Amino acid sequence: MSTRTESVDLVGDEAATNVARAALFAALVGAFAYVSFPHPFSASPITLQVLGVFLAGIFLGPVWGGGALVLYLAAGAIGAPVFSAGTGGLGVLLAEPTLGYLWSYPFAAALIGFVVHGGVTLRDIDTVGLPRLVGAMVAGTAVIYAFGVVGFAVVLELTLVEAFLTGALAFIPFEAVKMAAAVGVVRSDAIAAN
Amino acid sequence: MIEVDGVTCRYESGGGRSTGDGSDGVVAVDDVSVSIPDGEFLVVAGANGSGKTTLVRTFNGLVRPDDGEVAVNGTSVGEDLVAARTTVGMVFQDPRDQIVAATVGGDVAFGPENLGRSHAEIDRRVEEALAAVNMSGRADERVETLSGGERERVAIAGALAMEPDHLVLDEPFTGLDEPARRSVVDRLRALHREGTSVVVVTHDLRDVIDLADRVVGLSRGRVVVDAPPAEAVGTLSGLDVRVPESCAPKDESGAGEGGSEPRGGGSGPHRDGSGSPKTGSGSP
Amino acid sequence: MTLAYVPGDSLAHRLDPRSKLLVQAAFAAAAYAYTTPRGLAALTVVAVGSLLSAEGGPRDLWGYRFAVPFLLVAPLVAGATLGEPWFRLDRARDTTLASYRVLLVLVVAAAYVRSTPVRDSRAAIQWAIPGKPGQFLGVGVALVFRFLPLLKRDLLATREAIHARAGGERPLRDRMRLVAVGGINRAFGRADRLGTALNARCFAWNPTLPRLSFGRGDYAVTAVGVGLFAVATMASI
Incomplete structure (x- = not known):
């Protein structure tokens, strides 16, 4: 890094943009919590956060995508209203029934990024085939639900089956819708950056 | 002292993405030489896509020229980026996207914190910078609650906290209403009077022509005029640059169209990460 | 509230x-x-x-x-x-x-x-996690607090635009896609401008940390x- 003056260790122009993108994606996943679509048969609406996790992995890759979701959790933990329904606070990550879903996000984003880009170096997403894209999101979704169901069971002292019935089943069909939406976003000509 | 010597910036059009700013060529800045002495109030005028944003971004190494040399106080920018960026403070077009903290004071402190200054010195700099933009005692206010003009002034304070010799502002009046513009102009006048060199990049001279010592007009990346304002206006109205009505030629057709710079988008070929000139990241 | x-x-x-x-x-x-x-x-x-x-x-x-x-x-x-x-x-x-x-x-x-306040939390994070990871987290969370309201507004504006053009009739997948495309474009635009602004202010790995x-x-x-x-x-x- 070309810094010279005294001992200022500049982040560097490229890394600075990556930090900015990771932070903006974290904020975007948080903002997605506010855009909800009514669920036909559950009291909890469908939010786009998981779509944000998919897209973070796809657009930012495993390192900065995973980092973005770490920022999301850290900001939420200290009180940014980024969790579902605009809540925040460490308590959500330590005690809420849905905590497993939240903790899974960085892992899921990193996994999706790794599968989509075939490693840690980013490739042009226009060259990534549909099976790989969908496969990555299916794997990421599996991680999210595995963490989510286990967390639900632990927090509420339920069996895994009970936890699955209460906290997961009604939402799974909509993950397919989000995957389709993510594919649409990736294939959209309207995304200018990257 | 900023010395620009024969600078040419090309941007890589390999990605095929249009920057949408009307410049078809791949040369954003074409063999420009200009020098800015300490204390001068300079206006860099040009239409959308004339290369003015790219040119000033070479002053602090945000854009690395493909040819030519930029030196700040005698030191090449590429050799000491930190020195260039502390000597040349820069304020960008949309203040919302350059304010990094949720509170006014937290944002203004960002620069001096990066320079590793002591807490006492950071406090002093924040206080002085806020005073210079007429926002003393408002360090704890939330950025969200500020008006557009106040946000612009916070962005200026953020640059001033680096204690620069030169303050460069890119389209500082975009989106501001009349009173807000006047408050920013007042602050620039005061800063200039106290010895800071001010460079304003604009397509609209009306607010700053009275303050300018010199106007450099750009068109298609080339300097077409470099003169005191009174001499420069005649040439400028032909460049899609708005000039005060008192100075404008009788036939107004076209002259007023320069004010159509898109809101929010950066001017110059710098709008997205891909189609921009090489940004200086690592060591040369 | x-x-x-x-x-x-x-x-x-x-x-x-x-x-x-x-x-x-x-x-x-x-x-x-x-x-x-x-x-x-x-x-x-x-x-x-x-x-x-x-x-x-x-x-x-x-x-x-x-x-x-x-x-x-x-x-x-x-x-x-x-x-x-x-x-x-x-x-x-x-x-x-x-x-x-x-x-x-x-x-x-x-x-x-x-x-x-966010500043205190940030200081605690960077005290607990030193070096580059700490600075990434510290600056990153501050930026999340700063930009969350802006992106929320961007998304709601996108959503309203979709509704205004009778987008409510479209299938759920399409509505989600349109909102996401709008949100991502704004986020990338803001991120790139922000990145430039961070650099202009000497964004460094080793800044003075807030007091504790x-x-x-x-x-x-x-x-x-x-x-x-x-x-x-x-x-x-």
Whole structure:
């Protein structure tokens, strides 16, 4: 890094943009919590956060995508209203029934990024085939639900089956819708950056 | 002292993405030489896509020229980026996207914190910078609650906290209403009077022509005029640059169209990460 | 009323963020270890006390109301069984206690959020995690707080634009895609401008960190935290 003056260790122009993108994606996943679509048969609406996790992995890759979701959790933990329904606070990550879903996000984003880009170096997403894209999101979704169901069971002292019935089943069909939406976003000509 | 010597910036059009700013060529800045002495109030005028944003971004190494040399106080920018960026403070077009903290004071402190200054010195700099933009005692206010003009002034304070010799502002009046513009102009006048060199990049001279010592007009990346304002206006109205009505030629057709710079988008070929000139990241 | 930092000079406001974070984690550990009527009763006192020390009240908990359906349904699901005796009270009771535990931990977290500015939290993060990862987290969380309201507005604007053009008739997948495309484009645009602005201000890995000061009250709170951890550990041995 070309810094010279005294001992200022500049982040560097490229890394600075990556930090900015990771932070903006974290904020975007948080903002997605506010855009909800009514669920036909559950009291909890469908939010786009998981779509944000998919897209973070796809657009930012495993390192900065995973980092973005770490920022999301850290900001939420200290009180940014980024969790579902605009809540925040460490308590959500330590005690809420849905905590497993939240903790899974960085892992899921990193996994999706790794599968989509075939490693840690980013490739042009226009060259990534549909099976790989969908496969990555299916794997990421599996991680999210595995963490989510286990967390639900632990927090509420339920069996895994009970936890699955209460906290997961009604939402799974909509993950397919989000995957389709993510594919649409990736294939959209309207995304200018990257 | 900023010395620009024969600078040419090309941007890589390999990605095929249009920057949408009307410049078809791949040369954003074409063999420009200009020098800015300490204390001068300079206006860099040009239409959308004339290369003015790219040119000033070479002053602090945000854009690395493909040819030519930029030196700040005698030191090449590429050799000491930190020195260039502390000597040349820069304020960008949309203040919302350059304010990094949720509170006014937290944002203004960002620069001096990066320079590793002591807490006492950071406090002093924040206080002085806020005073210079007429926002003393408002360090704890939330950025969200500020008006557009106040946000612009916070962005200026953020640059001033680096204690620069030169303050460069890119389209500082975009989106501001009349009173807000006047408050920013007042602050620039005061800063200039106290010895800071001010460079304003604009397509609209009306607010700053009275303050300018010199106007450099750009068109298609080339300097077409470099003169005191009174001499420069005649040439400028032909460049899609708005000039005060008192100075404008009788036939107004076209002259007023320069004010159509898109809101929010950066001017110059710098709008997205891909189609921009090489940004200086690592060591040369 | 969203839970957020409220400037003030309460007992909790004057504490160091590090001791407040410690006590939160310790409280959660104790609550998991003692999910019994007596244990939770004692912890209720601590939880309410912490919220009062931050001059908080029920209004600060309103945002958490969306957790309530899960907390009410879960005991029923836990109690229900296929076959005799169809409903097991003991299991329903365990899950009811677990649901109540959730609320307590949220109350303590609310006290922290209400009494701690972002700057303090950032300082605590960078104290705990030094170097580049700490700076990434510290600057990153500050940026999330800064840009969340902007991106929320961007998304709502996109959504309104879609509605205005009768986009409500489109399938769910399409509506999601359109909102996401709008959101991502704005986010990338802002990120690239922000990145340039960070560089212009010498964004560095080794900045001066915000001040932290550990006062007398912090020793007391830390002692409470260590005590809660000790109690939690004893229960699990």
